[in-house]
Each structure stands twice: as C-alpha cells, then as structure tokens.
Amino acid sequence: MAGDKPAVFPSIRFIYGAEEEKPLHAEIPYLREILIFLAAAGLIMPLVRKLRISPVLGFLCIGLLIGPYGLGRLTALVPGLELIVITETDGIEAIGELGVVFLLFSIGLEMSFRQIWTMRKDVFGLGSAQILASAAVIGAIAHFLDTGLPAAILLGLCLALSSTAIVMQHLSEQLRLSSSAGRTAFGILLMQDLAVVPILFLVGVFAGQTVTAAGAALMAFAEAAAVILAIFLVGQFLVRPLLRYAGASGSQELFMACVLLLILGTSALTAMTGLSMALGAFLAGLIFSATEYRHQIHNDIEPFKGLLLALFFISVGMRLDIAAVWDGIWLVFLAAGALMALKAAILFLLVRVRGYSTAIAAEVAILLAEGGEFALIAVSAGLMAGVLSYGTAQFVVLVVVVTMFAAPGLAFAGRRIGSRLAARNAGDKLEPDDRAAENRVVIGGFGRVGRMIGKILEDQRISYMAVDCDADLVARERNAGVPIHFGNASNDRLLGQIGVSNAIAFVSTIDQRGDAEAVVKALRKSHPHLPIFARAKDPAHARALLNSGATLAIPETTEASLQLSEALLQAAGLPEEVAGLIIEQERSET
Structure with a gap:
C-alpha cells in the first residue's frame, strides 16, 4: 500500500560505507550528523526551556530546522550551509529508534501491579473505554475516506492516544498530579501507554496479511503469549540474582552493563521471534519493576533514554515535509482541530459517565485532546510495514504534530475552564479520594x-x-x-x-x-x-x-x-x- 517514495521512517539499520558520500570519519559512521545534533541540542534547547516549551516539541522543531526539508532546502543557495544541516537521516533514525526501546522500558519500569490495581477503574475502565470509543469513531471516519480497513483501524487506535510526555510534564510543573483531574488523566495515560504494545503488535499482524485469517491471527497471538510467558518466568529467576551479584560487586559499571544486557537482550529475543523490540523492552521494565533495584535503574538509564529519545523526535522533525502538503495545508489544520474536538467530546462524556464532576471532566477532556508521540511511532511502524501509504503517513504526522504544538494551550484552557466550572458549583470542587x-x-x-x-x-x-x-x-x-x-x-x-x-x-x-x-x-x-x-x-x-x-x-x-x-x-x-x-x-x- 505504500507509494514509490522513500519511507518516512526507515527501519533500524547501520550502514557502513553504503552511501556514495563518504562519512566525515571513516571509522565513526554519521559522526557529522551526531555532532550537528549535539550542537543543535546544546544551543537551542536552553532557549526552548526558557520559553517553557515541551522538550518533545523543542526536538521536533530542531529536526524541522536542521533537516533536509528545513535549512537543507537552502544548501544549494547558501555556500557552507551543508556543514550545519543533516541531509542523510539514516544514522540518526537508526540510533534514535533505540530511544523508543528505552521509553517503553521506562514505562514498564514505572508500572507496578499494585499501582495499576489501585487505579484499576480509571486505568482499565475509563482508559479502555476512551481508547476504544475514540478509535471506533476516528477509524470509521478514516475508512469512509477510503484508507482501507487495516489502515483505518491503525489510524483510529494511534490517534486515540495522547501525549504522555507533554501532559505529565505539565501536571508535574503545575503540582497537579495529585488533583482529581491529574489522577484521572494519569490513569487514562497509563492505559494508553499499555495499549502501545498491542498496537505495535497489530501492525505486525497487518503486515503479515493475517488480519482476515482468524486461525493465523490466533496462532500469532498464541506464539506471542508463549514468548511473553517464557520471558516472565525466566526473568523471575534470572533478573534479581544477576542484579544482586552486580550490586554486591561494588562496580557501578558492571551493574549498568547487566541492566543494559537484560534490556537489549530481551528486546532482541522478542525481535528474533517476530515481535517488536519495544515489546521486549516493556516486558523487561515490568520484570525490573518488581525488584528493589527499580529506582536505581530508572535513575541510571534516564540519560540514555533522554538522549536517544531526543534523537528519535529530531529524526521525526527532519522528515516533516510541509512543502509537500502546502497546497492543502488548510486541511492539516482542519483535521487537527477536528481531531482535538472529537477526542475532547468523547473524553468529556466518558469521564462524566464514570461519575466525575463537570469541572474534572472538562479539564481532563481538554488536557488529553491532543495527539501523542506514540502516534508518531505507530505511524512509523505502519509505513514500514506497508499498512499506510507515504502520503497518508505524512499527512497524519503533520496533524499529530500540530495538535502537540497546541497541547500547552489546551492544558491552560482546560485548567481555566475547570476552575470556573468548579467555582460555580461547590460540588465540583476537589474531594478526598480514599x-x-x-x-x-x-x-x-x-x-x-x-x-x-x-x-x-x-x-x-x-x-x-x-x-x-x-x-x-x-x-x-x-x-x-x-x-x-x-x-x-x-x-x-x-x-x-x-x-x-x-x-x-x-x-x-x-x-x-x-x-x-x-x-x-x-x-x-x-x-x-x-x-x-x-x-x-x-x-x-x-x-x-x-x-x-x-x-x-x-x-x-x-x-x-x-x-x-x-x-x-x-x-x-x-x-x-x-x-x-x-x-x-x-x-x-x-
């Protein structure tokens, strides 16, 4: 189903001497690109933080600026400009996709079964209802626009997700995570994070053309369940003794090496069996979360995750070809507005049905109306698998990015509207949550x-x-x-x-x-x-x-x-x- 144009997000591959243009240093592939990334992050990110812009949006902007569709278009007109822009993104994308692996690992690491059980009604009840309802409506619209059934299902699911990175940063900065609206939003985001893994798995099912073969699909799910069960069983007996041995050695390097070995080893194992590396990383995170080492591990891998994830979002920004859809740019903004309005309406109704007040429902609905970073990951996977065409993927990425740019404004509007509604009705004010x-x-x-x-x-x-x-x-x-x-x-x-x-x-x-x-x-x-x-x-x-x-x-x-x-x-x-x-x-x- 993909067009003849090159993939927006190439798969992970390291290319040594494959290009006609020789790298800056023959022994370190993509050295120039990595240096440009580090320089751009060091010079631009302080400004982004000063302006209180989300780091995710900041990295997207950096990628758009220094990528082939930003300043890269001017290299023929401005001599020497090619030294500070990136025109070949394969290396950046290859390393950056490891950021997704570490992000999924972090999500698994932060999820304890006790926490999920305490918030089970918001996580599994409200969160699942939001994903399914939003996916059904958005998918029906996409199918009506003749995208094909697999593409419509994928688009419905990935556009139902919101930005965990942006929303959680906002709630933390504003001391709102413990509020009723904050806890409700967190529960929904938790379910959305859990849904990423089956969505990525579903892409693989669609790519294998087993969507219409019930027996093959059931066999694929059974094999996946067997692999997951084996990882959990082996992990229960292997992880804690290995970490105890590394910790007792007193060597921080050995401890970190063991952690990275288990993360990447589990990711490689799932990849070898036909599942995604992200699934393996998520499972590793869940196993680590049950150990006494979870907080130390989280602290140790944070620099790896942050740097690699920054590379991923910069690579996404580099692939945003606004000129390709400039003639229909109004459609991008129209679709972005429609997506936010639709998700907000569905969220508001579901939160109210759940029994929360109008003020809380309004704030949560507006806060989670934007698209999220996982939609970019799902679109990337769908394009590589041939489920989505190049034009569809490019359009959807632009729509999601526009809504992410609007996220800070949505958070501010949701808070103001929620406060005003709460002021009108004393019953809408925050109540204790036993x-x-x-x-x-x-x-x-x-x-x-x-x-x-x-x-x-x-x-x-x-x-x-x-x-x-x-x-x-x-x-x-x-x-x-x-x-x-x-x-x-x-x-x-x-x-x-x-x-x-x-x-x-x-x-x-x-x-x-x-x-x-x-x-x-x-x-x-x-x-x-x-x-x-x-x-x-x-x-x-x-x-x-x-x-x-x-x-x-x-x-x-x-x-x-x-x-x-x-x-x-x-x-x-x-x-x-x-x-x-x-x-x-x-x-x-x-």
Missing part, C-alpha cells in the same frame, strides 16, 4: 516549605494532600488545582477524612512553636505508628518536637525542606542513594 490514601503523604501547612515539598513529591509522582488554616491561601491554591483542604492539622476528624491513618507519612511545616507541637502530639496519640516529619524553628524546638512524638525534626532553613523531602522519599520506598541524588539535583537548582 482509594489513593494509602499511597499519599499528608502535608500540614502549605507555605513556602510545604509547597517545595509538594513540588518534589509531584516530580516523583507521589500523591499528597495538604491541610492549612489560612483561608486565603487555601482558596488560592484550590483554585489552582492543588489538593488542599482548609482546617487545623491537629483536628483528628479532618485528618481521618483524608485518610491519614493509611498515609505514607505526615509532614508538619507549621512554623508556630505551640501549634506545631500540638499537631505532633495529637497525631502521635491517635496514630502511634505513623511516620511524622516536622519542621522546627531551631534546635531547641526540634528537640521539643521529637519529645512530642515526631519521627524526625529539622531546624528551619531552606535546607529543612530538602532534608524533609529526602526523608519522605525514603519513607515512600525510594532507595537512599536515589533519594539523595534527587535532592542534590533540587539543591543545585535552588
């Missing part, structure tokens, strides 16, 4: 120190609930979507309503000596086993708080909030060294 109480930190006092602690917890995707007796502060923060309640932190009934008995820990940031001691005494009396961390005015006050029952009391300085946060991260299950690295990074930015 289902998440056992995974939550309770913060008593939400001033400067409390807000910094909340930000750090948000960045690590740890839910929290704040309590403060300043009515103006509570109104302001609630209007911004922060999960906070008005009241005295020593009120045991109030704390019981927000689930403090099942919380990870309680942290007191109250600066008044008597009030702080009263809160700690009351909590220790009613909840003798609850970890209590407290901010103190001075060492004498710290000793008084410890005598009142605090687990840890830190004298008041800027360092206090950082030390409290480090202790909380460890109480929440992060290893000591990982929590220390997180706080050191936060300390360097303060």
Whole structure:
C-alpha cells in the first residue's frame, strides 16, 4: 500500500560505507550528523526551556530546522550551509529508534501491579473505554475516506492516544498530579501507554496479511503469549540474582552493563521471534519493576533514554515535509482541530459517565485532546510495514504534530475552564479520594516549605494532600488545582477524612512553636505508628518536637525542606542513594 517514495521512517539499520558520500570519519559512521545534533541540542534547547516549551516539541522543531526539508532546502543557495544541516537521516533514525526501546522500558519500569490495581477503574475502565470509543469513531471516519480497513483501524487506535510526555510534564510543573483531574488523566495515560504494545503488535499482524485469517491471527497471538510467558518466568529467576551479584560487586559499571544486557537482550529475543523490540523492552521494565533495584535503574538509564529519545523526535522533525502538503495545508489544520474536538467530546462524556464532576471532566477532556508521540511511532511502524501509504503517513504526522504544538494551550484552557466550572458549583470542587490514601503523604501547612515539598513529591509522582488554616491561601491554591483542604492539622476528624491513618507519612511545616507541637502530639496519640516529619524553628524546638512524638525534626532553613523531602522519599520506598541524588539535583537548582 505504500507509494514509490522513500519511507518516512526507515527501519533500524547501520550502514557502513553504503552511501556514495563518504562519512566525515571513516571509522565513526554519521559522526557529522551526531555532532550537528549535539550542537543543535546544546544551543537551542536552553532557549526552548526558557520559553517553557515541551522538550518533545523543542526536538521536533530542531529536526524541522536542521533537516533536509528545513535549512537543507537552502544548501544549494547558501555556500557552507551543508556543514550545519543533516541531509542523510539514516544514522540518526537508526540510533534514535533505540530511544523508543528505552521509553517503553521506562514505562514498564514505572508500572507496578499494585499501582495499576489501585487505579484499576480509571486505568482499565475509563482508559479502555476512551481508547476504544475514540478509535471506533476516528477509524470509521478514516475508512469512509477510503484508507482501507487495516489502515483505518491503525489510524483510529494511534490517534486515540495522547501525549504522555507533554501532559505529565505539565501536571508535574503545575503540582497537579495529585488533583482529581491529574489522577484521572494519569490513569487514562497509563492505559494508553499499555495499549502501545498491542498496537505495535497489530501492525505486525497487518503486515503479515493475517488480519482476515482468524486461525493465523490466533496462532500469532498464541506464539506471542508463549514468548511473553517464557520471558516472565525466566526473568523471575534470572533478573534479581544477576542484579544482586552486580550490586554486591561494588562496580557501578558492571551493574549498568547487566541492566543494559537484560534490556537489549530481551528486546532482541522478542525481535528474533517476530515481535517488536519495544515489546521486549516493556516486558523487561515490568520484570525490573518488581525488584528493589527499580529506582536505581530508572535513575541510571534516564540519560540514555533522554538522549536517544531526543534523537528519535529530531529524526521525526527532519522528515516533516510541509512543502509537500502546502497546497492543502488548510486541511492539516482542519483535521487537527477536528481531531482535538472529537477526542475532547468523547473524553468529556466518558469521564462524566464514570461519575466525575463537570469541572474534572472538562479539564481532563481538554488536557488529553491532543495527539501523542506514540502516534508518531505507530505511524512509523505502519509505513514500514506497508499498512499506510507515504502520503497518508505524512499527512497524519503533520496533524499529530500540530495538535502537540497546541497541547500547552489546551492544558491552560482546560485548567481555566475547570476552575470556573468548579467555582460555580461547590460540588465540583476537589474531594478526598480514599482509594489513593494509602499511597499519599499528608502535608500540614502549605507555605513556602510545604509547597517545595509538594513540588518534589509531584516530580516523583507521589500523591499528597495538604491541610492549612489560612483561608486565603487555601482558596488560592484550590483554585489552582492543588489538593488542599482548609482546617487545623491537629483536628483528628479532618485528618481521618483524608485518610491519614493509611498515609505514607505526615509532614508538619507549621512554623508556630505551640501549634506545631500540638499537631505532633495529637497525631502521635491517635496514630502511634505513623511516620511524622516536622519542621522546627531551631534546635531547641526540634528537640521539643521529637519529645512530642515526631519521627524526625529539622531546624528551619531552606535546607529543612530538602532534608524533609529526602526523608519522605525514603519513607515512600525510594532507595537512599536515589533519594539523595534527587535532592542534590533540587539543591543545585535552588
């Protein structure tokens, strides 16, 4: 079904001496391209961060700028320009596709079965309904436009997905991940991330032309299930002993080598059996997530994932040939607007049916209306497999990228509309969620120190609930979507309503000596086993708080909030060294 034009996203292949043009350094293929990428990222990304643009969008823009369809078109007119643009993208794409492998591994690593079970109604219920409903409507429209049944199914599924990278970054920056809208959006995104693997598998089924042969399709799924089961069974007996051996050696290099071996080895195994490398990486992530090494591994692979994924998105930007569809560019914007409106309408109805308020439904619907990075991956796979034509793939990529550019504006609009709807109806305001109480930190006092602690917890995707007796502060923060309640932190009934008995820990940031001691005494009396961390005015006050029952009391300085946060991260299950690295990074930015 693909046209005669070259593939937008070539498959993974390393070419040594295959091109007519000799590489810059014969022993290091694509050295010039890699140097250009590093220079562009180093010079342009600081500007992107300063303008508060999503890194994903920033890398897409960099690729468009330095690629063959950006400045590359001017190389014949501007002498020397070819030195700073990339016209051959095979090497960048080959390495960049490994970024997808590490991204899927990270998703598997961050998914614990306990977390998925706690959010099961939002993840499997609401998330599945959103994917299926959106895919059905979008796929029906695509089929009506004569794309063919396999292409229509693929387009419906991949366009139903939203941008995990952009949405999660926005929720973390705005301290919104613990809000009702944030938790609901996260649950839907979690299911979308899970759906990527079967979507990529479905592309392989379509490429093998087994979509109309029920027996062959069932056989393919049975073989896939057998491979997945074998990986899980072997992984349960192999991974933990191997990591324990590497960790006991005291060699960080050996530990990292073992992690990379298991990731790439599992990916290679699934590829050898006809499945995708991304599937293998996802399975490896799930296996690692059940070990005590998951946080250390996540911290170690983050630079690899970030760099390789940046290469992938830059390669996507390089392949955006806007000139090819310039005559019909209005169709791109029309399709992008229609896609966002359609997804928002479906999401709004489903979230309301799920029982959430109008305010939450509106914010979630607008927040997740854009297309996502996984749509680009699915389109890439569909084009390589011959399921999508060149023209269709190019058009869909442009539509998705336009919606991703609109994502920050959508997030802002969703928040404003949700806040206004909540203000109209008190019943729409944030209510406690007992289902998440056992995974939550309770913060008593939400001033400067409390807000910094909340930000750090948000960045690590740890839910929290704040309590403060300043009515103006509570109104302001609630209007911004922060999960906070008005009241005295020593009120045991109030704390019981927000689930403090099942919380990870309680942290007191109250600066008044008597009030702080009263809160700690009351909590220790009613909840003798609850970890209590407290901010103190001075060492004498710290000793008084410890005598009142605090687990840890830190004298008041800027360092206090950082030390409290480090202790909380460890109480929440992060290893000591990982929590220390997180706080050191936060300390360097303060």
